[in-house]
Amino acid sequence: xxxxxxxxxxxxxxxxxxxxxxxxxxxxxxxxxxxxxxxxxxxxxxxxxxxxxxxxxxxxxxxxxxxxxxxxxxxxxxxxxxxxxxxxxxxxxxxxxxxxxxxxxxxxxxxxxxxxxxxxxxxxxxxxxxxxxxxxxxxxxxxxxxxxxxxxxxxxxxxxxxxxxxxxxxxxxxxxxxxxxxxxxxxxxxxxxxxxxxxxxxxxxxxxxxxxxxxxxxxxxxxxxxxxxxxxxxxxxxxxxxxxxxxxxxxxxxxxxxxxxxxxxxxxxxxxxxxxxxxxxxxxxxxxxxxxxxxxxxxxxxxxxxxxxxxxxxxxxxxxxxxxxxxxxxxxxxxxxxxxxxxxxxxxxxxxxxxxxxxxxxxxxxxxxxxxxxxxxxxxxxxxxxxxxxxxxxxxxxxxxxxxxxxxxxxxxxxxxxxxxxxxxxxxxxxxxxxxxxxxxxxxxxxxxxxxxxxxxxxxxxxxxxxxxxxxxxxxxxxxxxxxxxxxxxxxxxxxxxxxxxxxxxxxxxxxxxxxxxxxxxxxxxxxxxxxxxxxxxxxxxxxxxxxxxxxxxxxxxxxxx
Numbered sequence: 001x002x003x004x005x006x007x008x009x010x011x012x013x014x015x016x017x018x019x020x021x022x023x024x025x026x027x028x029x030x031x032x033x034x035x036x037x038x039x040x041x042x043x044x045x046x047x048x049x050x051x052x053x054x055x056x057x058x059x060x061x062x063x064x065x066x067x068x069x070x071x072x073x074x075x076x077x078x079x080x081x082x083x084x085x086x087x088x089x090x091x092x093x094x095x096x097x098x099x100x101x102x103x104x105x106x107x108x109x110x111x112x113x114x115x116x117x118x119x120x121x122x123x124x125x126x127x128x129x130x131x132x133x134x135x136x137x138x139x140x141x142x143x144x145x146x147x148x149x150x151x152x153x154x155x156x157x158x159x160x161x162x163x164x165x166x167x168x169x170x171x172x173x174x175x176x177x178x179x180x181x182x183x184x185x186x187x188x189x190x191x192x193x194x195x196x197x198x199x200x201x202x203x204x205x206x207x208x209x210x211x212x213x214x215x216x217x218x219x220x221x222x223x224x225x226x227x228x229x230x231x232x233x234x235x236x237x238x239x240x241x242x243x244x245x246x247x248x249x250x251x252x253x254x255x256x257x258x259x260x261x262x263x264x265x266x267x268x269x270x271x272x273x274x275x276x277x278x279x280x281x282x283x284x285x286x287x288x289x290x291x292x293x294x295x296x297x298x299x300x301x302x303x304x305x306x307x308x309x310x311x312x313x314x315x316x317x318x319x320x321x322x323x324x325x326x327x328x329x330x331x332x333x334x335x336x337x338x339x340x341x342x343x344x345x346x347x348x349x350x351x352x353x354x355x356x357x358x359x360x361x362x363x364x365x366x367x368x369x370x371x372x373x374x375x376x377x378x379x380x381x382x383x384x385x386x387x388x389x390x391x392x393x394x395x396x397x398x399x400x401x402x403x404x405x406x407x408x409x410x411x412x413x414x415x416x417x418x419x420x421x422x423x424x425x426x427x428x429x430x431x432x433x434x435x436x437x438x439x440x441x442x443x444x445x446x447x448x449x450x451x452x453x454x455x456x457x458x459x460x461x462x463x464x465x466x467x468x469x470x471x472x473x474x475x476x477x478x479x480x481x482x483x484x485x486x487x488x489x490x491x492x493x494x495x496x497x498x499x500x501x502x503x504x505x506x507x508x509x510x511x512x513x514x515x516x517x518x519x520x521x522x523x524x525x526x527x528x529x530x531x532x533x534x535x536x537x538x539x540x541x542x543x544x545x546x547x548x549x550x551x552x553x554x555x556x557x558x559x560x561x562x
Contacts, residue, residue, distance in 0.1 A: 010052045011060070013043050014283040015276070022279075031377040033134065033282050037370050040286015047291070057284040063232065064277025065342060066250040067270055068133050070231035072151060073254020074267045087329075088152035091319045095153075095337070096160060098315045099125035102307050107361075110300060116358065119351040122164055123365045124307050126157045128341020129247050130281050131373050135336060135380055146332040149325075153316075153333055158248050161343040163188060168350060188243050195242035199252045203234075207253065208260035215262050220269075227266045228273065230257065247342070264452055281342075282373070288345065289370050293363040300360075304368040309375060313338045331383045338379055339372040340365070421486035422446055426471040426501055428455055431517055432491035436464070447480050472500040474508065482508045490516045495523045506530055 021035035021042070043052040103121025104114065112120070132154055136147045207230065214226040231250050238249025257263055293301055313334040320330035348365040351357030423439055423446040425432045432448065439446045447465040450456055459466040469476030471492060482488070488505045492498040495518070502514050514533040518524035524535035 006053045007056055009050075010056050011280070013050055013052055014039065014057060014060075014280055017042050018279050018283050031374070033131075033377070034374045036279050036282035037286040037374060040283040041289055041291065042286075043283070044287035044289065046289070052283075052287060054284070054287050057280060057287055060277060061281035061284040062246055062342075064274065064279075064281045065129055065247050066232055066235040067228070067274040067277055068130055069247045069251040070235070070254040071267050071270060071274055072133060073251040073256075074258050074263045084149045084152035087149055087320065087323050087325055088156050091316065091323060091333070092153045092156035093160070094319055095312065095316050096122070096125045096157065099307065099312055102311050106300075106303050106307065112358065112361070113356075115356045116351070116361065119168065119347060119356050120361050120365070122161075123344040123347040123351070123361075124304070124340055124368070125312070126161050126340060126343045126347075127154055127312075127337045128339055128344075128369070128373065129154060129158075130278055131339045131341055131376055132336050134278070135376055146329045149329055150333050150336040153337070155248070155251065158245055158343065159192070161347070162192065162243065162245050162248070165343075165346065165350065168347075168356070169354065191242040192244060195238055195244050195249075196252070199256055203253070203256040204259060207256045211257055211260040211262045211266060215265070223262075223265070224269045227257075227269050231270065245343075264454060285341070285345075285366070285370060285373065288366040290363050290367070293360075293367045297360060297364065300364055301367055301371075304364045305371050308340055308368050308372045309338045309379070313379075331386055335376070335379050335383055339376045340369045341373070344369055420484045422481070422484065424449060424477070424480045424482065424485050424488045424505075426488065426490045426498075427492040427517075428452075428459070428466075429491065429493065432489070435489050435491060449476060449480050470497075472497050472504060474504060477501075477505060477508055482512070485509060485512055487513045487515065490514065492517065493519070495519045499523075499526060502527060502530060502533060506533075 017039040018036045021039045022032040023035070025032050025035035025038075040057075041047060043050055045051050045054070100118060100121030103124045104117030107117030107120045108114075132150065136150065210226070210230065214223045217223070231253055234253035235246040235249035238244040238252070239246050242249075257266060260266070316337050317330040317334035320333050321327070344365055348357060348362040352359060352362050423444060425436055425439075425446055425448045428436070428448045428450040432450075436446060436448060447467060448456070448459055449467045449469060449471055450459075451468065451470060453468055456466040456468045467476060467479045469479065471477070471490070482505060488502075490498050490501050490505075492501065498516060498518075502516055505512055505514060512532070514527070514530060516524075516527045516533060516535045518527060518535040518537045521537060521540075524537050527533050527535040
């Protein structure tokens, strides 16, 4: 019997080739997402060999976007969104306007029409959700105030693009008929407002209760299923009923579920799915690129990339500084927006379908997206030197720094210096909290590091020094004052991240002592190669402790030697 295996074949080829090329990229000290993008080129329609199903790959990637935005929503409350509205709303709107003007000007020099220039500029004005999340997570900034501003900025961009996607067909059909143009726009605005009201009233009460019902069953698989079903179903319903994008629907669903005490568990349960589908997103982007654009229109492609990477970044930095926010915020937001993604492809496809854009424009947009996505991790590495350069040339920086301290009140580390020789605890789960309890009982100064904002907030409320961030990121360890630390306890349950954190800690402080939670004997042997590093395998450590306890209490039970 013959079966249609397009879906299975597309997933197998996409993940398989992405794994190989991602590994090669990592070995060459390049970002793995570059390997994922090249995997899309390999299985795309413009290169020989197997050709994946682009439609299926696009839908799989959309699921990844939903799950990623759902996860962000679980850590991003309505209050957080309202806190950043004063910068995100005007900043995003002005940045879109300036980027559209740059794109339209470039298009006019190529002989394109005004409508083509406007659609082209709009396609370059909106950043990719997936790339932004990966960049912020990789640099330990997702849970910081600057990361929240960048996410709020992106939410505003997405809302604008939802309106644009409805307005463009209306403009194409209406011509000079003003009424025909505004009626669809007002309809969409009403639907979006209704969606927000429904989520803030019904969703905010019902969804946390649903999560409680799922957890109450005691079935881990049912809990995972329920969380995934909520994320995808609400995203789909939002798109179908309220004309809201899948990503925004999932984002609001996550924000409503944040009210539940099980929100952190929900985020952890969906993490493997988010990672797998995020890879499929990058592969699907690579499948869209036609390599021939590199030699058919090199100048136009170079201009497109400059608008995305340089133009948008400088505009965003200038706007944030003009709004009297600190240099660190300006750099984070600017570099976050130096790429394009999902909405850009949708707008380009719609423009070509409506004969508003020439076919070459779509190739330029997709190629520009691939190049900007590949460059984005490298740009983030320039953040610190660029921030120092701005600080040296910004007037009134002291006032801006005070504003930064206010922004970071809940999400950045305590600036109070720790006594030299303190302990850093990486990962505040069951193991990390047990270690901290022993250290606290012994009056030993320590600082905890965890990726969960709510955990860090609770620690600070209890008077414990804590930092939000990824343990394998240099900036996080510097915030934990790694240079003056005497010991680092790595209590993470991920062996790969744990080993990366150990290597980074040793690099930043060659004399620090390392105590690592290993997952197996092989993992312990790997850590044993490092100097002044002791690894603990949970099973072995438990056996040794139990043996010690038995020996300590066995004196009265031993037979007398005669």
